[in-house]
Amino acid sequence: MPFRTTDNSSAESERIEAAIAMATFHELTIAELRPVTREAVAITFAVPPALRETFRYRQGQHIALRTRIAGEQIMRTYSICAGVPTNALRIAVKRQPHGMFSNFANDELEPGQTLEVMPPRGHFYTPLDPNQAKHYLAFAAGSGITPVLSIIETTLAVERASRFTLVYGNRISASILFLEELADLKNTHLERFNLLHVLSREPADSGLLHGRITEEKCAQLCERCIDIAGVDECFICGPEPMRQAVTEALHAHGIERRRIHVELFTVPGERKRSLPPRHAATQADHAVSRVAIIVEGRRFEFDLARNTESLLEAGLRTGADLPFSCKGGVCATCRAKLLAGKVEMAANYALEDDELKAGYVLTCQSYPLSKNIVLDYDA
Structure with a gap:
């Protein structure tokens, strides 16, 4: 059936206008x-x-x-x-x-x-309170410092009684992003900001600060340099192997997984997309799903043969101007709420448990499982 659109003129026009503003470039x-x-x-x-x-x-x-x-x-x-x-x-x-x-x-x-x-998105943060006195811990590698720097600057400014420990991994000192900004933060908050640079290709005064951030390295740092027992919240941003290694080490040292917040970055082309395992085993099933997409207050409808392409790719192919970026399940730019039907996600590195329970999916990783699918990008 050909691609079509219909205007949405509901009583919730103000909500729709606000949603459109947040979903529009x-x-x-x-x-x-x-x-x-x-x-x-x-x-x-x-x-x-x-x-x-x-x-x-x-x-x-x-x-x-x-x-x-x-x-x-x-x-x-x-x-x-x-x-x-x-x-x-x-x-x-x-x-x-x-x-x-x-x-x-x-x-x-x-x-x-x-x-x-596009307006800011993401949930890589915890609520701040000027009356709180917490110990925050972050592990970052390379470009992973960017959101962590924002978190550190904001936390130290808002929560005057809180302190922050950062373990930052790079190859050499010349490759450290925001080296001066981090040094300024350290000088400004001598008693509240603990900064540990770990370099993989440059000698360090301490062997503990030389090498890659592995599970073993993280465990050593927790035992010798970090007051791990007093840590309230942890943030991790870097490549997937580092994320997994640090998460396991922190969990082994008593940090509950609910207090470990992760932001994953990947280099384009690092991860190849594929159909979910369940779909890969049922390639003979080519039933057709009817897909309806709501974006910027308009409704788009098209048919999609199952086990062929993601909902995002299908929507783009039929002409819908849908938000996306990484297409790897990392950035959540393509997030939409599933209003009807069932889908299966091949990967999810961005949505939290509460978002999944609320019905949100990453459309770049979602494949239809039911006859009818309704997705709302404006929700």
């Missing part, structure tokens, strides 16, 4: 570009007064960007690296081998140019 001007290493640049966006509420963020959240490079539409997701009190919408883009956008950002972008930006 807005054109923002680049206010500043500043190198942070030889291979990375910090980009600060100017947010006009009319969009200040739309782009108000929490520490640890991320934004999706969209632009055209050599005639091709490119979307990428980057964590906000500025503390909430600064009111600065800032990201850091590290150059990647063959990275189309990262090389474009480092070589060609200039202040005054514009990019399409």
Whole structure:
């Protein structure tokens, strides 16, 4: 059946308008570009007064960007690296081998140019309270420092009685993102901020701070450098192997998994997408599902043969302008609420348990299991 749309004119127009604003790309001007290493640049966006509420963020959240490079539409997701009190919408883009956008950002972008930006999303944070006195612990590697820096800056500013320990892994000191900013935080909060740099390709005064952040390394740090018994919340951001290693080490040292918060970043192309295992074993089943998608207050409908492609890919193919970025189940830009039907997700590195219980899915990883599917991107 051909692709069609219908206008949505419900009594909840204000809710829909707010949802559309949060699900829509807005054109923002680049206010500043500043190198942070030889291979990375910090980009600060100017947010006009009319969009200040739309782009108000929490520490640890991320934004999706969209632009055209050599005639091709490119979307990428980057964590906000500025503390909430600064009111600065800032990201850091590290150059990647063959990275189309990262090389474009480092070589060609200039202040005054514009990019399409989606409002902040993500749940890589815990609520802050000025009356709290907690000990927070974070492990980051490479570009994983970006959301963690926002979390640290915000926490130390809001909770004056709390303290923070950061274990930050890199190859060499020259590759450390935001080295000066971290040093300034350390100097400003001498008694409240404990900073441990772990370098894998550069000698360190202590052998404990040399090498990769493995499960064994994390265990040693917990036993010798960190007051692990007093830790209230943990944050981890880095490649998947590091995430798994640190999570297991922290859990073995008594940290409950509910107090371990994870943000996963991946280099494009690092993970190949595939059908869920259940689907891979039933390729002969080519029943058709009727899919309805609600996005920006409009309804799109199309048929999708099961076991062929994800709901996101099918929606894009039929012409719907759907939000997405990584397509690997990591960034949650493609998150939508399942209003009817059943789907199966091949991977999920972004949604929390409460979001899953509420019916949210990652459409880039979702495949239909029922005859009718209804997805709401505006929820």
